[in-house]
Amino acid sequence: MGAAAAEPPRAMGLVSSVVNDTLEFYRWTWTIRDKRVDDWLLMQSPFPTLTISTIYLLTVWLGPKWMKTREPFQLRFLLVVYNFGMVLLNFFIFKELFLSSRARGYSYVCQTVDYSDNVYEVRIAAALWWYYVSKGIEYLDTVFFILRKKFNQISFLHVYHHFTMFTLWWIGIRWVAGGQAFFGAQMNAFIHVIMYMYYGLAACGPKFQKYLWWKRYLTILQLVQFHVTIGHTALSIYIDCPFPKWMHWGVIFYAVTFIFLFGNFYYRTYKLPKEPMKNGKIANGAVANGLSKQENNAVVENGKKQKKGKAKGE
Secondary structure: OHHHHOOOOOOHHHHHHHHHHHHHHHHHHOOOOOHHHHHOOOOOOOOOHHHHHHHHHHHHHHHHHOOOOOOOOHHHHHHHHHHHHHHHHHHOHHHHHHHHHHHHHOOOOOOOOOOOHHHHHHHHHHHHHHHHHHHHOOOHHHHHHHHHOEEEEEEEOHHHHHHHHHHHHHHHHHHHOOOOHHHHHHHHHHHHHHHHHHHHHHHHOOHHHOOOOHHHHHHHHHHHHHHHHHHHHHHHOOOOOOOHHHHHHHHHHHHHHHHHHHHHHHHHHHOOOOOOOOEEOOOOOOOOOOOOOOOOOOEEEEEOOOOOOOOOOO
């Protein structure tokens, strides 16, 4: 009885010790933060970012349930504006990172973080902050899928990609808004210019379908990006580049997860035999964040033909 009674206090002591050590570690990390971004939106604490990301996950869970008995929205005009708006935002981020890093003579092999108030260093930090913000805006990709009842598009890869990019990049901006971080963001922003250009054209309607033969190459480009990221980061570790090692190893692990997930997506989408049309359902007919093909003047929504007329919200 005595030994059993001693277990709860011992367990509580262990939990208390873990909590205190965690808080102490957090306070220590805060002392080495990038103080230039202290007053920037969402940078004062991780909780606003975590709250937004939690709401996103709740939307992924509850959104399809809410739309289950409702007609799908078409949202054509909104999708066109959104996708081409993302083209402009990502081009701005790419341009700022490219021009500012070039003006500062940044190395593509090894670049330390300069926490000074140099105008170009601040521009690089600001561009990286916009990059982080863009990942939060991209949560709308999923919202539009839900409103249009494209539930098959909301895969584990889709949710994992969106949730982790926005959440983890808060850490990047808070501690390393510069240096090596510019390379991956610059490359990804350039790819997103191409990607959202594709989505924007797809949202313009069926007359643009003949120009969209290059969708599979977007996935190939993303896979190349992840391999380049791993190679670039591994080289930095090998030459002992004075950039936070925890960030290097985190980037490598993160890129490996994407290679597996995107590789699996590419294989299942483009290498496996296409399924024929069965019971009116079209296999592999959806266009991510664009509009599905129209056939015989019928709107194709979620694999099923709707009756003639306009979809809700069109």
